[in-house]
Amino acid sequence: MEMEEKLSALLEAAKAEVSEAETLKEVESLRVKYLGKKGEVTSVLKGMKDLSPEQRPVLGKKANEVRDEITALLSEKRETLEKEALEKQLAEEAIDVTLPGKQVTTGQTHVLTQIMEEIEDLFLGMGYQVIEGTEVETDYYNFERVNLPQNHPARDMQDTFYITSDILLRTHTSPIQARTLEQHDFSNGPLKMISPGKVYRRDTDDATHSHQFHQIEGMVIDENITMADLKGTLELLAKKMFGEEREIRLRPSYFPFTEPSVEVDVSCFKCGGKGCNVCKQTGWIEILGAGMTHPHVLEMSGVDSKKYGGFAFGLGPDRIAMLKYGVDDIRNFYLNDQRFLEQFKRKG
């Protein structure tokens, strides 16, 4: 029974080698050596075809026993080695529960978003709706519907990024005026809305200009709205943003979509109006443009300008944030530098 002896010898050899294996890699190569497709047990089995029919089942049984035994030896060894490795790792990585934990740094609402949310809260409290516009606009709504026809010289101040000759990135939030006016049903009451969002201009970036910045548009249209309503509204806004003692003043200005138009200044929150470096010694700081909505803007949206009128304003929250927090370069808001932004972390 030569083959049976061979199998017994293989088992003995496997026992010796498995007991000496020190790594999982060695265990795996022993498995290949003995049980693999070209392994030793397999090659003994291949010789079975030369045996007599009586011998075959006897040897087959023996071969299965040897294979099972080697399989068991290997898996036992594998388990032992894995257990040892785990114990070693645990011993080396002992956890010191008294060590202070790692601080998880959380982000915060961006300072510009905070300013816009504060302004939204104020106007929501006065019954305004907050309306979102699209950043990609048509030339028609961005310019024509706010009284800036093709070739109007005031277009020069608001060059932008064009997608096609008729589609562009909006230069201000004012196109939302026409878009809201033409949707509004005055039989349901007055139109009172603000619209915050990003706008774009072909401005060269410097300390006070960015090619992408934010604006908040505001508009109120009803019967009997006067400039006193505009002034009272903006006074509230100035006090909310810069403190209760603030006053505002209106200076004549020009926008094609409002008549009359004004620039609005707030009394300097740093010096109280005496004159300092923030207000460039004038006691006043310009914060926004505004005016009484031009009748033609209303008529273009199908609103009867004899019956209805009102005011609009547009402010730049980036500039307001700069003033409020003494930030000397607008580009800081767009660098995503956590060291700069974390100073504006809201409490609670």
Ligand code: FA5
């Ligand atoms: C306008 O854009 C008018 N649509 C505002 C308006 C609306 C007037 C409704 C009347 C009625 P102006 O170009 O002045 O106006 O821009 C308004 C504000 O946007 C400025 O006061 C300033 O705060 C901000 N702004 C303008 N250009 C830049 C820029 N490149 N970077 C940062 N802020 C800017």
